[in-house]
Amino acid sequence: MGSTTLETPLQSPLRQQGLSYIQHYTSNKNDTAAGNTYLFSNPGLSNLALSPEVLATFQHVGGAISVRPKVLARAFVTSKLRGYYGLWAFSTKSRGSQWESRVTLRLLREID
Numbered sequence: 001m002g003s004t005t006l007e008t009p010l011q012s013p014l015r016q017q018g019l020s021y022i023q024h025y026t027s028n029k030n031d032t033a034a035g036n037t038y039l040f041s042n043p044g045l046s047n048l049a050l051s052p053e054v055l056a057t058f059q060h061v062g063g064a065i066s067v068r069p070k071v072l073a074r075a076f077v078t079s080k081l082r083g084y085y086g087l088w089a090f091s092t093k094s095r096g097s098q099w100e101s102r103v104t105l106r107l108l109r110e111i112d
Helices: 043-049 052-062 069-092 105-111
Strands: 003-007 019-026 097-103
Touching: 043 069, 097 105
Parallel strands: none
Antiparallel strands: 003 019, 019 097
């Protein structure tokens, strides 16, 4: 579930021949990211840690702040379930790995 990125130094023979970096990573992201939305990425979820009194104070002072705890709780539970099923899927199927490289156009034409 990790990744590695290697960037070639500016004076490296590899860089001079056109290789900027190489990245290697597993393809498990798709098990937890849905439509490029990641687990617990809703910024409003942090409001669930506040007491109802503090939320009411923020709403009174801020005026435009709108917090709906039931909606946020549902988003939190949904993220937890997506994470659980993503980990389950990760443990039950074979994983591939991906390589990504950034090269100059000149090197790309030589490769192609």
